Amino acid sequence: PAECALRELEEEFSIRLEEPRIEWQRQYPSTSGSAPFAYFLVARLEDREFEAIRFGDEGQYWRLMEVDxxxxxxxxxxxxxxxLGDYLRERRRIGE
Structure with a gap:
């Protein structure tokens, strides 16, 4: 799942991350019905990476939002x- 997510991240946003940057991932039932499972992955971006975001041909606009x-x-x-709530609860539970 990480390899696919990182490839999509680069294709859609022009951001290249290495797999060790992924700090959390979990498997969930798929919501699309095209596969039995889907994955949710979390990686933190640095300011310079946000500034470098460039959409491919699918995005219209974006904006950063506070998590809450x-x-x-x-x-x-x-x-x-x-x-996202699952990730945040687990992060709080382990004291990050």
């Missing part, structure tokens, strides 16, 4: 809100 704002946003993808 995303978790409460009415137009956020519900299953992604849930998965």
């Amino acid at each position: 704002a995303y978790l409460a946003h009415a137009m956020a993808v519900p299953y992604l809100q849930s998965r």
Whole structure:
């Protein structure tokens, strides 16, 4: 899953990360029905990486949001809100 996610990250945003930068990942049931599983991965970006983001031909615009704002946003993808919440709860549990 990491190799695929990192390839997509580079294709969609022009950001190249190495696999050790992924700090958390979890398998979930797929929401698309095209595969039995999907994965949610977390990597932290540095400011210079945010500044280097360039969309491929699929994106229209983007903006950074505070995590709490995303978790409460009415137009956020519900299953992604849930998965992000899982990551944050686990991070708090282990004291990061």
